[in-house]
Amino acid sequence: MLVSIGKREKRLKNEKLLTVNDLTVEFRIGRRRKIEAVAGASLDIGVGETLGLVGESGCGKSTIARSIVGLQKVKKGRIIYSGQDLLQCTKQRMKKIRPQVQMIFQDAVASLNPGRKIGKSIEEPLRVIGWADRQERGHRTHEIMKAVGLDPEQMASRYPHEFSGGQCQRVSLARALILRPRLLICDEPVSSLDVSIQAQILNLLENMKRRFELTMLFISHDLSVVKNISDRVAVMYLGKICEIASSEELYRSPRHPYTALLLASVPEPDTAPKKQKKGTFHGEIPSPAEPPPGCRFHTRCPNAKDICIEVEPELKRFAGGRQAACHFPL
Ligand SMILES: Nc1ncnc2c1ncn2[C@@H]1O[C@H](COP(=O)(O)OP(=O)(O)OP(=O)(O)O)[C@@H](O)[C@H]1O
Numbered sequence: 601m602l603v604s605i606g607k608r609e610k611r612l613k614n615e616k617l618l619t620v621n622d623l624t625v626e627f628r629i630g631r632r633r634k635i636e637a638v639a640g641a642s643l644d645i646g647v648g649e650t651l652g653l654v655g656e657s658g659c660g661k662s663t664i665a666r667s668i669v670g671l672q673k674v675k676k677g678r679i680i681y682s683g684q685d686l687l688q689c690t691k692q693r694m695k696k697i698r699p700q701v702q703m704i705f706q707d708a709v710a711s712l713n714p715g716r717k718i719g720k721s722i723e724e725p726l727r728v729i730g731w732a733d734r735q736e737r738g739h740r741t742h743e744i745m746k747a748v749g750l751d752p753e754q755m756a757s758r759y760p761h762e763f764s765g766g767q768c769q770r771v772s773l774a775r776a777l778i779l780r781p782r783l784l785i786c787d788e789p790v791s792s793l794d795v796s797i798q799a800q801i802l803n804l805l806e807n808m809k810r811r812f813e814l815t816m817l818f819i820s821h822d823l824s825v826v827k828n829i830s831d832r833v834a835v836m837y838l839g840k841i842c843e844i845a846s847s848e849e850l851y852r853s854p855r856h857p858y859t860a861l862l863l864a865s866v867p868e869p870d871t872a873p874k875k876q877k878k879g880t881f882h883g884e885i886p887s888p889a890e891p892p893p894g895c896r897f898h899t900r901c902p903n904a905k906d907i908c909i910e911v912e913p914e915l916k917r918f919a920g921g922r923q924a925a926c927h928f929p930l
Pocket residue numbers: 627628635637655656657658659660661662663664706821888
């Protein structure tokens with residue numbers, strides 16, 4: 601029995617729920633300048649899978665997330681959800697798909713309306729999609745608040761300022777789950793929380809994932825947070841995906857020099873300081889307005905050779921399905 605459940609899970613994860621192909625997003629800065637915040641990024645997420653997305657601040661993680669949920673104008677690329685290209689769908693079709701793809705935003709507190717009671721905020725997405733029956737909305741709100749660990753009797757009529765950061769994150773989660781989505785995008789869901797609260801929210805996300813059979817895109821700049829929750833991890837640098845691998849393989853033997861340096865920079869509290877230094881970053885992250893030619897990482901890469909300055913490496917597939925964009929993979 602256990603074996604057959606395992607096989608079923610594996611088969612489902614091989615079935616893609618979301619495929620992002622060659623996504624490019626530009627922002628105008630002033631009259632003449634523009635930046636390519638996302639520069640031809642491709643990734644996919646299998647049914648029931650959690651894909652972690654990591655990279656330093658400003659590399660384009662939130663821009664990818666916002667593009668998937670339709671909040672960001674896309675210059676080029678395809679976003680295929682359950683076989684349908686979201687960038688080509690009719691408005692009517694999108695109305696049906698949107699509730700299935702929900703997102704928890706980077707700043708949970710700021711994403712809540714300070715003048716609206718928590719219960720009303722959680723219920724709002726139901727009103728937006730046209731649930732007219734007040735009693736039904738109330739019932740679903742009650743149910744979802746309990747699921748995320750918020751007492752509906754005590755808390756529904758309170759305002760956001762009466763809630764802690766962790767509680768606000770629970771409210772955001774309830775708002776996202778009330779429509780029973782299939783795909784949940786979590787943008788830095790724990791980065792603003794204390795470590796002890798982080799663990800609670802991560803456990804809650806795992807529970808909700810099982811209970812509601814979710815597929816997840818989990819975004820963080822912190823590799824140690826992403827490690828445990830993700831089946832696979834995609835690493836981003838300056839608008840590009842540079843490596844994708846199973847969580848286990850990526851942490852055990854990274855193929856891209858950027859991933860290796862990111863891993864080396866994760867603090868290891870139980871290790872003696874002299875054993876910690878496995879490599880360090882040189883130089884600052886270049887401006888996305890003027891990305892380096894060739895491999896965008898060459899200005900900071902300890903392994904860079906002449907070809908890296910001239911030729912951009914493609915994201916190549918290696919044995920076992922892992923991918924890396926490097927002329928000299930580790
Ligand atoms: N609305 C905007 N207008 C102009 N530039 C923007 C806008 N939104 C994002 N950017 C720029 O696009 C790049 C990618 O931003 P994004 O927010 O996607 O990065 P991120 O990886 O989510 O960073 P963080 O870890 O800090 O959240 C950055 O250089 C950012 O300054």
